[in-house]
Amino acid sequence: MLSRKTDDQAHAARTMWNLLHAWWQLMPKDERTLVNADAAIRQARKDIDFLAVLPAQAAQAVLKTYFQAWKNCWEGRADAPNFKGRFRSVMSVDIPQGRDLNITRVHRRWGVVNIPKLGRVRFRWTKDLPVGKGANGDNRITGARLVKDALGWHIAFRVQTLGRKPEPHAGPEVGIDVGVTVPLALSDGTMYDHDEWLTGKEKAKLLRLEQRAAHRKTARKRAERTSGRLRATYDQIAGLRAKAKRRALDWQHQTTAAIARTYGTIVVEALTITNMVKSARGTIEEPGKNVAQKSGLNRAISGEAWGRTVMMLTYKAVQHGGTLHKVPAPNTSRRCSACGFITPGSRQSQAVFVCKNPRCGWSANADHNAARNVLHLYRMGLALIPAAGRAVARRARRVKPATAR
Incomplete structure (x- = not known):
């Protein structure tokens, strides 16, 4: 109800x-x-x-x-x-008015909030909120928002707090390479990996639900309304996918927060992800090659959500007093980080890099090698200027210096 x-x-x-x-x-x-x-x-x-x-x-x-x-x-x-x-x-x-919420904590994990025209509603208490004696003019709840996803209704509170400007982060510099086999590889050798977002039983259940939905969809007559059973199947599929997305978000938040706390300067590649996940199907005149393999790679790239990871790193680095920079992406995975040369055949697989330069022969994990190259590009001064910075630079170049009178 x-x-x-x-x-x-x-x-x-x-x-x-x-x-x-x-x-x-x-x-x-x-x-x-x-x-x-x-x-x-x-x-x-x-x-x-x-x-x-x-x-x-x-x-x-x-x-x-x-x-x-x-x-x-x-x-x-x-x-x-x-x-x-x-x-x-x-x-x-x-819910724009915070004074209408009347939040009460009834248990270590649960709280009760007043929703206009709905009454008292119980919610899961996941973070500290400025209620009771902890609320004042600088720290208070200004409103809330009810949002529905495949797992049900959730409430998010808007909290106004008085924050201080963080001190400059004195941590080391680090380059980060994002990938599919290793989600995040750092230039100092640290690797961040995760398990599958769904367990084996959940993946099997998702497959059964998708097959059931496909069967019921083909059995439906043309122009016939979607049945209640088919909608229920769609809701179950959406619930499992929402659960996987929530686990992915949790992993990304924890990982990016740990990196932002540890390192003062974070360097990533400027990737154009929309171009990387384009289909290899081609046209009728020029059909593509390895279409199925490219489709699987595109799904893996989309599942890792690299853009969301970089977005989280950007604002969390600022919160901890650090900075994030982007460098050009071409050849970071093909260049040897020890000698600096690009030798054909050095990238032997997704996980192994062995420099074919006779004077080098350096070997390492391929993602670790790419992360070292990312950091080296930043130290060489090849960091890209953000769009706003480029506009300011163009205006500065157009302004002529004033002549002395």
Whole structure:
């Protein structure tokens, strides 16, 4: 019953967003103001009955989020907002007022929170929250957000804390190579690996569910609605995949936090992952080769989520006073990190590198060799300038020096 009521609020919030977007497209430009939009959603809540299940503060949060989306678009940070589909958008409800939550800790692992129009709801207590005596003007809860995924509804609290600027990290420099066989290899020889995200029984269950879903889908007649049993199978598949994603996120958070705490300067490759996972199928005139092997490699690369790992390393390095730099990626896995030469045949496999230069002969793990090359490129001064830095550099070059009078 509680989940059904939360679903109704989320659908009402999505409908409110779509009504705002339709209103925005119909109104003249000079009348697209926050005041007029507020009057429009107030009238909509009176005219459409099911919108009343959404609390008034949550409706105001939808309005502010919509206008912020347009602001982000105008400033070039995001695309223009669009309609939200029923099955393509994430179901969520915003609770903008922290004083309405009334959070109480009832157990070491559980707490109770007050959700408007839902009542008292129990949640899992995973992090310390500034409640009771620990809450003050600098450390307090300013709001929350209910989000639904394949595993159910979850609550995320917005916490305002007074942080201090971290001291510069005095740790060593390190180069990192990302891969499929070894997810993270460091230039000092450290390797970070993980097990499969799903156990053997869970993988077998996922295979059975996918086969069952495929069988029921082929048995369905054309233009026939999806049956309840097929939807239940899809929900079970989504639950297992969500569980795997949650385990992957947990591993990435713990690993990147450990690296950010240990090293002051982190260097990674500037990879274009979208190009790396392109299909090798080719065209009818020029069919591709090793299509199945390339598809398996693409799935492995997507499963490791290298871009998300770099994103986590970026902000966690800043939190600990460190820095993250990117260097060009070409030939980092083919070049010998001992002599600096690229000799054909040195990369013998995904795990072994043996330099074929007669004067060298250095051998090591292939990922360790690539990580050493990544760090060496940074020490040579070949770190790439971020996009914002390049724009500033271009403007600086265009400015002529002032002449003395």
